[in-house]
Amino acid sequence: MNLGVRAHDFENRPTEELVSAIAGKGLTSVQLALGKSFEHINSSLGSLSPGLANYIGSAFKKQDLQIAVLGCYFNMIHPDLTERRKGMERFKEHIRFARDFGCSIVATETGNVNADIVYTMENFQEKPFLEVVESVRELVQEAEKFGVIVGIEAGVNHPVYSAKVMKRLLDSIDSNNLQVILDPVNLLTIDTYKNQEEIFQEAMDLFADRIVVLHAKDFIIEDNQLVPTAVGKGLLNYDYILKAIKKKKPYMNILLEETKEPFVDESVAFLKEIYQQA
Numbered sequence: 001m002n003l004g005v006r007a008h009d010f011e012n013r014p015t016e017e018l019v020s021a022i023a024g025k026g027l028t029s030v031q032l033a034l035g036k037s038f039e040h041i042n043s044s045l046g047s048l049s050p051g052l053a054n055y056i057g058s059a060f061k062k063q064d065l066q067i068a069v070l071g072c073y074f075n076m077i078h079p080d081l082t083e084r085r086k087g088m089e090r091f092k093e094h095i096r097f098a099r100d101f102g103c104s105i106v107a108t109e110t111g112n113v114n115a116d117i118v119y120t121m122e123n124f125q126e127k128p129f130l131e132v133v134e135s136v137r138e139l140v141q142e143a144e145k146f147g148v149i150v151g152i153e154a155g156v157n158h159p160v161y162s163a164k165v166m167k168r169l170l171d172s173i174d175s176n177n178l179q180v181i182l183d184p185v186n187l188l189t190i191d192t193y194k195n196q197e198e199i200f201q202e203a204m205d206l207f208a209d210r211i212v213v214l215h216a217k218d219f220i221i222e223d224n225q226l227v228p229t230a231v232g233k234g235l236l237n238y239d240y241i242l243k244a245i246k247k248k249k250p251y252m253n254i255l256l257e258e259t260k261e262p263f264v265d266e267s268v269a270f271l272k273e274i275y276q277q278a
Helices: 015-023 050-062 081-101 126-146 163-172 193-210 238-248 264-277
Strands: 003-006 029-032 066-071 105-108 149-153 178-182 211-216 218-222 225-229 253-256
Touching (some): 003 066, 003 264, 015 050, 029 050, 050 066, 050 081, 066 081, 066 253, 081 105, 081 126, 105 178, 105 211, 126 149, 126 163, 126 178, 149 211, 163 178, 163 193, 193 238, 238 264, 253 264
Parallel strands (some): 003 029, 029 066, 066 105, 149 178, 178 211, 211 253
Antiparallel strands (some): 218 225
């Protein structure tokens, strides 16, 4: 099982200490959001270089940890066009230096019609989707120049909110440099979570060949809402999901989310046991 974590789900600390803490959990990979994991290093727009990328990448490589994904999540349809452009250029900068980190995927969700990422039916209109297509196409064109993958993650708080809409995005941009980060929980709402197997299977049926990473988190129900929780502590049917993933996408990176200490060891053991039996 190729199991990893979001590096920023570990306490912020100097680079080598962070890498050692993650490696000590028996994990193989990370999703790395530079600004969240390395507050002591300037990673704002214009700061990246091959030297910085190699320094960070080498620290992970020494501990046999793959930087599977560079997280550069931003609002690609931000109502403030200046903020939108800043986000676009920062993502493109990550694309240019991704290979120096030893990474081939730069990832984001698809934003929101509001400045803040909140659930709103306005996201589901045609105009936001077309704006997403325009932004993603620009990012993919940059990625094609550098041999890098743009990983797009769907979620109900965004214009790409379902498997069907993700398939439409993939069909709208004719490039294999566009691939999918699949987070099953992100596709669920209070009205649909009981149909989670059907929703997950729809994604697999529509674009399993384009899925490059699985995000693993869990959820509980509180105050009639889905609330994220540590893997193995909630209602997600991992028996169903991991059986499908193991068969279709062997050794694909599975990255824990919303799972922090003191639950990391327990969640890792939970996933490994299910995966072995799948």
